[in-house]
Amino acid sequence: MRKVVYKAAVVTTSALVLLSLVCSNGISYYFKAQNRKQDVSQSFAPKNKPTVRNKHRKTKGGKHVHERNTDTAQDFAPKNELTAEHDGWRLILVNRDHPVADDYIDNVTLKTIREGKTPLKVDERIFDDLKQMLEDAKSDGIDLLVCSAYRSFQTQRLLFDRYVKGNMNAGMTREKAEQEIVLWCAKPGTSEHHTGLAVDIVTPPHQGLDEGFGKTAAYRWLSANCTKYGCIERYIKSKFKITHVKPEPWHYRYVGKDLAPLIKASGLCYEEYFERYIAAIFRAIEKSEKTEHTQQLS
Numbered sequence: 001m002r003k004v005v006y007k008a009a010v011v012t013t014s015a016l017v018l019l020s021l022v023c024s025n026g027i028s029y030y031f032k033a034q035n036r037k038q039d040v041s042q043s044f045a046p047k048n049k050p051t052v053r054n055k056h057r058k059t060k061g062g063k064h065v066h067e068r069n070t071d072t073a074q075d076f077a078p079k080n081e082l083t084a085e086h087d088g089w090r091l092i093l094v095n096r097d098h099p100v101a102d103d104y105i106d107n108v109t110l111k112t113i114r115e116g117k118t119p120l121k122v123d124e125r126i127f128d129d130l131k132q133m134l135e136d137a138k139s140d141g142i143d144l145l146v147c148s149a150y151r152s153f154q155t156q157r158l159l160f161d162r163y164v165k166g167n168m169n170a171g172m173t174r175e176k177a178e179q180e181i182v183l184w185c186a187k188p189g190t191s192e193h194h195t196g197l198a199v200d201i202v203t204p205p206h207q208g209l210d211e212g213f214g215k216t217a218a219y220r221w222l223s224a225n226c227t228k229y230g231c232i233e234r235y236i237k238s239k240f241k242i243t244h245v246k247p248e249p250w251h252y253r254y255v256g257k258d259l260a261p262l263i264k265a266s267g268l269c270y271e272e273y274f275e276r277y278i279a280a281i282f283r284a285i286e287k288s289e290k291t292e293h294t295q296q297l298s
Contacts, residue, residue, distance in 0.1 A: 076262045076263075076265060076266035076268075076273075076277075077262070077277050078258065078259060078262065078277060078278075079258065079262075080258055082278070082281055083281070084281050084282070087256070087281070088281065088282070089108075089123070089125065090125070090126075090197065090254060090255055090256050091255065091259075091274070091278050091281065091282075092195060092197075093270065093271065093274045093278075094190065094191065094192045094194065094195060095186075095190060095243065095244070095245075095271065096182065096186070096187065096190045096244060098190075099189040099190050100189060100190075100194045100195060102153055102189065104194060104195065105150070105152070105194065105195075105196065108123050108195070108196050109123070109124045110122065110123065110124065110150055110196055111123075111124035111127045113127060113130060113131065113146055113149055113199070114145075114146045114149070120146055120147075120148065120149040120150070120199075121149055121150045121196065122149045122150060122196050122197070122199060122254075123150075123195065123196035123197055123254075126196075126197060126230065126254040129229045129230045129231075129254070129257065130146075130199065130229065130231075130254070132229060133225070133226065133228075133229035133231070134146070136225070136229075137218075137221055137222075137225070140221060142203070142217060142218050142221040143203055143204055143205075143218070144201050144202075144203060144218055144221075144222070145201065145202050145203055145204055145207065146199050146200070146201055147200050147201070147202050147207065147209075147250075148193065148199065148200035149193070149196070149198075149199045149200075150193060150194070150195075150196040151191060151193035151194060152194070153188045153189060153194065154188075156186065156187075156188040156189075156191050156193065156194070157188040159185060160181065160185055160186070160187055160188060163181045163185050164177045164178055164181050165177075167180055167181065182244070183244070183245060183246045184245065184246045184248070186245075192234065192251075192253055197253055197254045197255075198234070198251065198252065198253045198254070199251075199252055200248075200250045200251055200252075201218075201222065201250055201252055202218070202250055203216055203217075203218035206218070209248070209250055211247060211249065213249050213250050214247070214249035219249050219250075222252070223249075226252055226260070227257075227260035227261045227263075227264050228257065228260075228261075229257065229260075230254050230255060230256045230257040230259075230260050231252040231253065231254050231255070231260055232252065232253055232255055232260050232263050232264060232270065233249065233251070233252060234248065234251045234252065234253040234269075234270060235247055235248040235251055235269075236269065239269035239271075239272075242269055242271050242272060243269055243271060253270065255270070
């Protein structure tokens with residue numbers, strides 16, 4: 001009888017301890033969430049606190065040893081001073097929450113990266129790095145093929161409407177069709193292709209825009225080398241909940257040779273990196289424009 005009572009007490013005590021931990025974690029999470037809501041501007045500041053990671057390794061004696069890695073998030077911050085005047089063009093964030101102005105391209109000079117019946121063009125400021133990447137890949141026995149580059153609003157609208165119509169013909173409502181399509185084809189105004197900074201790259205043996213490209217030698221070369229030329233793989237499976245775009249191993253975005261390696265090493269997608277390190281620059285642009293507008297009115 002005593003054994004039964006003792007076991008019940010142990011179980012009850014354990015349950016109370018577990019409940020306490022769950023509640024304390026929940027309360028902690030709640031207050032963290034409230035703090036984020038109260039001061040959104042803080043989310044744009046560089047996170048200088050150490051990012052602690054536990055590493056496990058076995059000693060010769062077979063014992064597990066915990067090592068602590070105290071690399072800081074600041075290690076991935078831009079090493080050079082970035083300014084709106086000189087760098088704003090390559091830092092722009094474009095997604096469904098940050099649409100690009102329909103006259104954005106009016107201030108961009110495009111240059112043909114691939115000739116053809118419909119020449120493919122990119123912002124001339126990324127042309128040399130992109131061209132060098134294609135040539136260096138060729139030297140390594142990898143044939144890369146740019147299949148899409150700058151797209152106008154009109155072209156994006158035609159693509160998007162065509163895909164939506166296809167889903168509707170399959171029995172979906174327009175709302176449902178659009179919800180499915182935006183996961184892999186952006187609505188007009190929300191595509192990086194409008195900027196001339198994004199390209200879709202395939203290879204002659206595999207020209208389909210599908211996840212199969214991620215298994216090719218061309219993709220492996222790009223994954224290992226694209227940052228050297230200022231490009232990042234933009235849409236990765238592990239970041240879907242943030243980008244809201246399905247994996248696109250063929251889609252590469254130019255951010256500059258100084259930033260691309262840092263972004264990849266940080267493990268952040270561009271939305272995360274932009275919020276942490278770049279957003280302040282664009283706030284400065286907005287502040288400057290407002291000041292200039294006020295001065296003109298006075």
